[in-house]
Amino acid sequence: MLSETPGATLLAGGTDLMVEINFNHRKPDDVISLRHVPELSAWSINESTGNVFIGSAVPYKNMESGPLAQELPALAQAARTVGSPQIRAAGSLGGNLGTCSPAGDSLPVLSxxxxxxxxxxxxxxxxxxxxxxxxxxxxxxxHQNEIILGVTLPAMNGRQGYAKVGVRNAMVISVASACFALQDGTPRIALGSVGPTVLRCPQAEAFLSAHLDTNGVVSDDAAKEFGRLVSQESKPIDDHRSTAVYRRHAVGVLAQRLSQRGVHS
Ligand SMILES: Cc1cc2nc3c(=O)[nH]c(=O)nc-3n(C[C@H](O)[C@H](O)[C@H](O)COP(=O)(O)OP(=O)(O)OC[C@H]3O[C@@H](n4cnc5c(N)ncnc54)[C@H](O)[C@@H]3O)c2cc1C
Structure with a gap:
């Protein structure tokens, strides 16, 4: 259908698209619903590689708890922060990627x-x-003629966690967010809402890599310096949600805390 109607807009949960249509930001002539494409709504784990495939239309409610949450606890934490139960029942990973806002909660985890x-x-x-x-x-x-089928990412094999700061405790788009993962023994940090897209912090990651003890434990001093480096590598701006100064500070605090906590495999 998409190849026959190249300008058509794809609809998954509609929690971004319908808002844009209601505010007249988008006026699509043709809309193709993906809701009844079973391949997009499934997830699976490849036992030999340890990789998880998540179909683009899998809703957040299926990531919050249950077997998928056990494989990817940071994704579960991110999913639990998205909107309300209604939004989490409809909103999907493919929609978060399709919209590609730097504040999208699943994106730091994917990064x-x-x-x-x-x-x-x-x-x-x-x-x-x-x-x-x-x-x-x-x-x-x-590309306009493409559908996001899904994503593949490795199941947890170290500790990982996601946290976000917003102006309220619930139903809030992030002012700053971060996902930390110790994967294959290597620390990774990805930041949301502090740059034009989700950012990784190579200098902070390299610093922490050199300061992990053999059990992956991070000392208080190393965590503090890690947070400082993360703040330095962030690229926030002032906008209607917050200031660059606050975001830079907040994301460093999130990174510092996440480096010492998180769910363990
Ligand atoms: C009240 C409210 C609260 C919200 N809170 C949060 C929040 O806390 N955190 C957060 O990250 N987001 C939040 N959102 C935004 C939204 O819920 C998410 O971005 C969600 O992931 C969008 O998924 P969807 O399936 O509803 O996408 P849709 O609205 O259906 O689509 C969004 C975009 O992606 C495209 N698209 C969708 N699926 C595909 C696909 N398979 N292939 C190609 N393109 C595709 C669509 O064409 C469209 O451009 C909120 C929205 C509302 C209305």
Missing amino acids: ALDAVVHLVSQNGSRDVPVAEFMVGPKKNAR
Whole structure:
């Protein structure tokens, strides 16, 4: 259908798209609903590689708890912070990637774990690392004739965690967010809402890598310096939600705390 109607807009849960239509920011002539495409609504784990595939239409409610949450606790933590139960029942990972806001809660988790985004069209398929998929604020590398099939990312094999700061405790878009993962013994940190897209912090990651003890434990001093480096690598701006100064501070505090906590495998 998409190849026959190249300008058509795809609809998953509609929790972003319907808001844009209601505010007259988008006026699509053709809308293709993805809700009844079973391949998009399933997730699976490849026992031999330890990789998890999550279909683009899997809603947040399926990530919050249960078997998927056990494989990816940081994703579960991020999913629990999204909107309200109604939004989490409808909203999907594919929609978060489709909108590609730097505040999208699933995106720091995908970034920290180096997820791969699978795109399909009538012409074939391609796999794009999530860092290359997110090209700017609300801009992604999807071609108009492509559907996001899903993402592949490794199941947890160290500790991981996600946290966000907003102006309220619930139903809030983040002012700053961070996902920390110790994966394959390597620390990774990805930040949301403090740059044009989700950011990784190579200098902070390299510092922490050199300051982990053999059990992956981070001392108070190392965690503090890690937070400072993360703040330094963030690229926040002032906008209607917060100031750059506050965001820079907040994201450093989140990183410092996450580096010492998190759910363990
Ligand atoms: C009240 C409210 C609260 C919210 N709170 C949060 C929050 O706390 N955190 C957060 O991150 N987001 C939040 N959102 C935004 C939204 O819920 C998420 O971005 C959600 O992930 C969007 O998913 P969806 O399935 O509803 O996407 P849709 O609205 O259906 O689609 C969004 C975009 O992605 C495209 N798209 C969807 N699926 C695909 C696909 N498979 N292939 C290609 N393109 C696709 C669509 O064409 C559209 O451009 C909130 C929204 C509302 C209304």
